[in-house]
Amino acid sequence: MPLHPIRARLAAAALLAAAGLVASGTTSAGAAPTAAAPDIPVASVKAHLARFQSIATANGGNRAHGRPGYKASLDYVKGKLDAAGFTTAVKQFTSGGATGYNLIADWPGGDTNQVVMAGAHLDSVTAGPGINDNGSGSAAVLETALAVSRAQLKPAKHLRFAWWGAEELGMVGSRNYVNSLATGDRSKISGYLNFDMIGSPNPGYFVYDDDPALEKVFKDYFTGLGIPTEIETEGDGRSDHAPFKSAGIPVGGLFSGADYKKTAAQAAAWGGTAGKPFDACYHSSCDKASNIDDTALDHNSDAIAHAVWELAAS
Numbered sequence: 290m291p292l293h294p295i296r297a298r299l300a301a302a303a304l305l306a307a308a309g310l311v312a313s314g315t316t317s318a319g320a321a322p323t324a325a326a327p328d329i330p331v332a333s334v335k336a337h338l339a340r341f342q343s344i345a346t347a348n349g350g351n352r353a354h355g356r357p358g359y360k361a362s363l364d365y366v367k368g369k370l371d372a373a374g375f376t377t378a379v380k381q382f383t384s385g386g387a388t389g390y391n392l393i394a395d396w397p398g399g400d401t402n403q404v405v406m407a408g409a410h411l412d413s414v415t416a417g418p419g420i421n422d423n424g425s426g427s428a429a430v431l432e433t434a435l436a437v438s439r440a441q442l443k444p445a446k447h448l449r450f451a452w453w454g455a456e457e458l459g460m461v462g463s464r465n466y467v468n469s470l471a472t473g474d475r476s477k478i479s480g481y482l483n484f485d486m487i488g489s490p491n492p493g494y495f496v497y498d499d500d501p502a503l504e505k506v507f508k509d510y511f512t513g514l515g516i517p518t519e520i521e522t523e524g525d526g527r528s529d530h531a532p533f534k535s536a537g538i539p540v541g542g543l544f545s546g547a548d549y550k551k552t553a554a555q556a557a558a559w560g561g562t563a564g565k566p567f568d569a570c571y572h573s574s575c576d577k578a579s580n581i582d583d584t585a586l587d588h589n590s591d592a593i594a595h596a597v598w599e600l601a602a603s
């Protein structure tokens with residue numbers, strides 16, 4: 290593993306300061322210079338997935354809207370964020386006669402007229418624990434937020450993270466959130482990034498193509514890893530980016546595939562098994578902790594952090 294980028298930068302800054310070339314700790318006005326995004330430890334992402342699994346196991350096998358496993362998942366994520374210094378808010382809504390909850394976490398600082406958002410749906414279907422769909426996106430967004438705190442990031446733009454309820458009932462939570470925003474607040478969101486299934490066991494590497502600038506951030510990242518990507522089509526309009534896009538907010542995101550089958554060409558590019566679904570356990574009881582490709586989860590988690598760091602810096 291190469292030297293951690295932040296450590297490399299700090300070491301270089303210390304050398305310059307020691308040489309009297311620059312005063313240490315000072316910057317021009319405004320935000321501090323932003324180092325490259327840190328590596329997101331996949332073991333930490335997987336620890337969140339293990340917790341989601343144990344929450345489901347203790348609550349009838351799922352983490353679905355209106356079921357106790359959903360609220361327990363939300364309480365777990367909120368506890369981590371509160372301890373890390375985020376300003377959190379739980380927003381309630383009603384769907385199908387049950388109370389739903391979105392969790393919104395703001396990182397203090399940055400220009401609140403330019404908000405970069407990243408989010409994931411936290412609910413599962415009732416059929417299973419929902420570890421790939423969508424513990425994976427939920428855990429990776431959580432660990433990215435915790436990395437922001439560890440770095441004590443001082444981004445130019447304001448950072449907001451979200452975990453949505455009742456996505457599986459038709460993006461109910463995210464639509465409720467977007468509808469609750471005043472027109473002026475919608476226009477302050479410069480981009481929304483969505484992560485719904487990013488650890489599929491027979492993974493593909495799909496990038497949302499809704500906004501060229503946001504698409505480029507992710508495509509360039511994977512190009513740097515030597516991993517080819519395809520544009521995301523399987524989930525078009527089927528996840529929480531849809532209400533944002535409908536409101537005119539630029540959206541982007543990543544996806545590793547659901548029940549579509551991997552083609553021979555895709556297996557040649559990405560490995561895995563041609564003719565089999567990207568996630569054979571999609572919406573099933575077997576979408577459990579073992580239903581994750583660690584490499585895909587690792588790359589996609591790092592890509593989220595890269596995008597958050599880059600988009601919030603400028």
Ligand SMILES: [Zn+2]
Nearest residue numbers: 422423485486
């Ligand atoms: Zn999903």
